[in-house]
Each structure stands twice: as structure tokens, then as C-alpha cells.
Amino acid sequence: MAKILDLKMNKITWDDFISLLSNELRTNCSDCQKANFKGWESFTKEMESKLQILGEFENSETCISKNGYNEYHPNGTNYWSKDAPIALAFYPYHESQVRTCSACNAVFLTYAEYSGHAPQNRCRWVQPELLVLIEDL
Ligand SMILES: [Zn+2]
Numbered sequence: 001m002a003k004i005l006d007l008k009m010n011k012i013t014w015d016d017f018i019s020l021l022s023n024e025l026r027t028n029c030s031d032c033q034k035a036n037f038k039g040w041e042s043f044t045k046e047m048e049s050k051l052q053i054l055g056e057f058e059n060s061e062t063c064i065s066k067n068g069y070n071e072y073h074p075n076g077t078n079y080w081s082k083d084a085p086i087a088l089a090f091y092p093y094h095e096s097q098v099r100t101c102s103a104c105n106a107v108f109l110t111y112a113e114y115s116g117h118a119p120q121n122r123c124r125w126v127q128p129e130l131l132v133l134i135e136d137l
Contacts, residue, residue: 009055009097010054010055010056011055011058012054012055012057012058013057013058013059014057014059017057017098018128018131020054020098020100020105020107021107021126021128023105024105024107025104025105025106027104029101029106030103031050031101031103031104032047032051032106032125034101034104034106034108037108037123037125038082038083038124038125039080039082039084040079040080040092040123041123041124042120042123043110043121043123047123048121050101050102050103051100051101051110052101052102053097053098054097054098054099054100055097055098056095056096056097057096057098060094060095063088063089063090064094064095066136067089067090067091067094068091069091070091071087071092072085072087072089072090072132073085083130084130085130085132086109086124086127086130086131086132087132087133088132089134089135089136092111092113093109095111096109096110097109107125107126108125108126109123109124109126110123110124
């Protein structure tokens with residue numbers, strides 16, 4: 001599928017995002033290999049070529065100013081945990097871009113990580129059961 005490169009970044013509401021999640025074919029996918037992206041992983045050029053960019057969260061700026069670099073881990077998970085909550089109001093989800101796999105419609109979040117090293121692009125598959133939609137702790 002051709003990529004649309006010259007469009008302004010679309011704004012996606014949390015409701016839009018939830019609808020997107022319901023489009024996913026819940027099968028293995030050899031295109032995106034989502035099973036390898038249960039936690040944050042390196043977002044390679046090859047992976048980028050498999051995904052279509054949809055936009056960024058509409059309330060992104062509000063959540064970034066409210067929660068900054070705070071992460072949300074009420075149950076002892078950490079940044080790298082494959083079962084860490086996908087808390088859209090918190091770092092780094094609130095600054096992520098939304099992408100989908102053209103083959104299976106799986107939804108991914110991607111962002112650039114800058115802390116203490118050269119920028120690294122990271123990517124995580126969104127598993128609906130991990131989604132958290134609260135804005136505050
Ligand atoms: Zn896929």
C-alpha cells in the first residue's frame with residue numbers, strides 16, 4: 001500500500017483508537033510479526049515499511065504537560081515489561097504516533113526515545129487487554 005507522506009498528522013481521539021483496535025485480525029502475521037513487539041522494541045526501517053502511519057493522539061499535549069515523563073505501573077511492571085499497561089495519558093504512550101499493519105490491522109505505537117543516548121525509535125504492539133484510559137493517577 002502506498003504511503004501518504006505529505007498529509008498533516010491526523011489527530012486521533014481515544015475513542016477512535018479503541019475502534020481501531022477492534023479491526024485487528026487476531027492471528028499471527030508474517031508482515032508485522034506483532035508477537036515480537038509485546039513490549040517496547042527497536043523500530044527498524046524494515047518494520048516502518050510494513051506499517052501505515054495514521055496520526056497522533058488529539059489530547060497529546062494536554063497529557064504531556066500533565067504527566068510529563070511519568071510512567072504508569074501500578075502492578076510492579078516496568079518500562080520494558082511485556083505486560084506493562086498501555087496507559088495512553090502517560091509516558092511514552094502520550095507522545096506516540098499511531099500506526100497500523102496493512103495486512104492484519106494490528107495497531108502499533110511508535111516514538112523516539114532520547115534519554116541519555118542517541119535517539120532510538122521504539123515500537124510496541126497494542127494489545128487491547130493492556131489498555132488504560134485514565135488521565136490521572
Ligand atoms: Zn500484521
